[in-house]
Amino acid sequence: MSISKKTKTDFITASIKKYLTARNIDQHQPKLQISVEEHALKCVIDRECSLRNAISYSPSETLDQQSAEAQYMNFKSWISGSADHFIPELAQLLYPLFSHIYIRLLGIPGAPAAAHRFHNRHLSTFMGNPEFKQFIQQLGEISSFEEIEHCPAVASFVSARYCVTLTKQTYNHLHSRYLETSECSLILSILNQEVDVMVGDWLGAGSRHDYRSGLLTPPLSDHSMDVEDAEKEEVDRFEDLRKIIRDGSPAAPSVSLYRLQNAEEVCLSGEVDHQGIHLVSGGEDGQVRLWRLQPSEEPVFLDYTSSTVKLGCDSETFTSDTNAAAYQQLRTSATVKDVGNGVARYLRGHSGSVYDTIFLPDDKLIVSVSEDSTVRLWDKSNGAGLAAYHGHLYPIWCVASDTIGITFATGSMDKTARLWQPDIPHPLRVFVGHEGDVDCITFHPNGAYVLTGSCDRTVRMWTSSDQKCVRTFTGHKGVVSDVKVSPCGSIAATTGEDKKIRIWDLAQCKIIKELKGHTDRVTNLVWGDSRLLCSAGLDNTIRIWDVKLGDSELRETYTFPGTILGLNMTSMNTLIGITRTTSAQMINSMESMMTPVTNIKTQQQS
Structure with a gap:
């Protein structure tokens, strides 16, 4: 006589209980079985709530303009003073930190001017990288949170975590020599909430720019589209558009x-x-x-008198707004040429x-x-x-x-x-x-x-x-x-x-x-x-x-x-x-x- 499904389940449960009893394991601590619905809900919660980020931090304090500027400058100076083999990896963090600090400064009431001053001071750091400079310039044109929605590039950046991979040695150096010893609550908050800091082979990890340009194939993620549940026609149309954007020839300069x-x-x-x-x-x-x-x-204007040693108090800048008499005197000076x-x-x-x-x-x-x-x-x-x-x-x-x-x-x-x-x-x-x-x-x-x-x-x-x-x-x-x-x-x-x-x-x-x-x-x-x-x-x-x-x-x-x-x-x-x-x-x-x-x-x- 065959055993029914219920009998099989009871048999399996009894076997597990017997196994746990023989090894003195508390049978009531773990839940031996859950329904399909409970399992699906648990997977969703684990996926949405868990962080791959290697840096965890609980933010608390309010953002301050001067503190944000000081923390970024201190972190940048610390990277410059680190050992040579740490600098290239640590420098990866400057781009997402700079971008998110600027965006957060825009959220302070009446502080767009401070955000733009911060942007102008540190803009030149990223101008040497063609992949960054266009985005940084677009970021500087935004003056409020509301404008972010109208800029697809910035909106995409804000909605997704920026991935950074560090070797174990570099991560330990960052964690023990700076994050634990310095006053850097804003840096910690951004690294925890906006950046995925992973420990591994950083040279083998592709950036999101590599994926956008089609040079690397992005891995499947937990959020990938479920093709079986989506309409096949819509999926095909999306794939065609993505292929056109990815494979299309870039505009000539x-x-x-x-x-x-x-x-x-x-x-x-x-x-x-x-x-x-x-x-x-x-x-x-x-x-x-x-x-x-x-x-x-x-x-x-240039003073071409090479025999004169000028002091700091002697240097003056004359423009069209300067006193007219002084401006004319400068133009007619025997030692100054236009x-x-x-x-x-x-x-x-x-x-x-x-x-x-x-x-x-x-x-x-x-x-x-x-x-x-x-x-x-x-x-x-x-x-x-x-x-x-x-x-x-x-x-x-x-x-x-x-x-x-x-x-x-x-x-x-x-x-x-x-x-x-x-x-x-x-x-x-x-x-x-x-x-x-x-x-x-x-x-x-x-x-x-x-x-x-x-x-x-x-x-x-x-x-x-x-x-x-x-x-x-x-x-x-x-x-x-x-x-x-x-x-x-x-x-x-x-x-x-x-x-x-x-x-x-x-x-x-x-x-x-x-x-x-x-x-x-x-x-x-x-x-x-x-x-x-x-x-x-x-x-x-x-x-x-x-x-x-x-x-x-x-x-x-x-x-x-x-x-x-x-x-x-x-x-x-x-x-x-x-x-x-x-x-x-x-x-x-x-x-x-x-x-x-x-x-x-x-x-x-x-």
Whole structure:
């Protein structure tokens, strides 16, 4: 005779009770059976109430404007002072903290002005990362909670947790050295409520930007759509729309081209800041020139008396609002000249040709490298030479900065690359392994790796923390002239004398595809986003590629006269090219608007 369902259930229950009794386990403590409805309700509650976050905190106090500013500044300074191998991971937290502090400040009655001041003070930290700068700018345009609903990007950011993965060592360092010992209630509250801080392999975890750009496939979550319960037609329509958005080609950037004229000396490099306002160039005469690409709203005056040492109390700023008599006196002074358009400010200090110049991400400092084997740091606002770094044995060809401006790296004829920090006079790391000159250098977006290209036809990838070579990319048939890593950090582009652009998978160390089209050496590369790549070469063309397309990667081709010195993507999605010719005009169908920063034009220099 078969046992009924009820008899089976009773038999199982009796067996469990017998098992628990034999081992002296309290039979009334656990519930031996629950209904399907109770089980479903328990799963929903566990899923909604539990936190994956490794940081727990119970918020209590009211938000204070000054306290918010102080806590963010203290946390940022603590990250800068941490050990080198902790900084790239900890820096991930600044982006969500900055965004949520700004949003919370908007919620304080009558405090939009304080929120905007906070935004303007710390905006430059994120301008070096193309994935962040557009969102940060959109965030700054919001003045109240109500406006968040009208901005899809910000609304999506607020509604979802931001994922950050830290290694166990970094998490312990953060927890024990700062969160437990510092007054940081606001930081703790945001990390607990708005950020998913997980402990694991942070380099292997993709950001939400990787998923949006289609470079990674997002894992299934507990909140995934239940296809069986949804209408199939609606699901198919949603999938089609998502595919169009994910796979659609990004918009090509606007292009502006500047041509520099110098009758006596040859310009060797050109770099534009992240806002597209200033241009810095290096020349064979050993001078660094600083230009303003947009007209100044106020007249610029310069006291050219070099023998006078000015004190702090002597410096005055005169504008059109100044007392008319004092303003006129300044204009007619024998030692002060009104600076005219089309003239650069000269930064002098190098004793050899200046081969490369860059702006640090905060757009306040300039770094230059020279034939005299020195690296120099300059203040952009007043042109002062702040530091000279020695370490290389031969001329230095290239320089690059990480995305937040904590460190920069240089490559030299001595076959080495070196890692520097602005406030330390000696190199932090020396990368040795190339068999020829290091001609180009760049950072991975996470700051943990440095990539170098050499005339030995190889590209090497090094760890910033312990200077180990973890990847060697071979395949070029000539000198490697430039290397750039995409904003997503998973692929890199290299190019050189063989006229080809190679796209590499950094994880697997293999070529994904080759971009062909240039008829002469390719000299410059720059990424627009994780799909859009811009290149320039000696064939007098600038080409824009979509690296995700199949056989038709080339999107646009622009022809220009002269030799390309620099190619930069600004925060306004504008591609700016700097060329060297015998003419001093701008080629984007506008009159030349190069205005000086602070210097005057002399007859001896152009």
